[in-house]
Amino acid sequence: MKTHTRSPPRHRRHPRGQAMVEYSFLNWILVLALIVMMSVPLFGKMNAIDLFLRAYQSYYDSFYFALNLPFP
Numbered sequence: 001m002k003t004h005t006r007s008p009p010r011h012r013r014h015p016r017g018q019a020m021v022e023y024s025f026l027n028w029i030l031v032l033a034l035i036v037m038m039s040v041p042l043f044g045k046m047n048a049i050d051l052f053l054r055a056y057q058s059y060y061d062s063f064y065f066a067l068n069l070p071f072p
Contacts, residue, residue, distance in 0.1 A: 038048045046054075 041047050042051065
């Protein structure tokens with residue numbers, strides 16, 4: 001029967017934060033792309049940010065109207 005002998009330990013390089021730099025760079029690129037895409041006009045002269053704000057204002061107005069109805 002062969003006995004298992006331990007091999008000498010290999011020296012592994014310790015991670016030096018390379019992944020954090022890559023993730024930060026990719027997130028920066030994604031945020032920049034979203035900002036640029038949000039400022040492009042979609043329907044006529046309105047961009048996506050204006051559309052989202054208009055939809056939110058409509059939702060808020062309808063919710064406020066429903067809260068102020070005279071029914072219990």
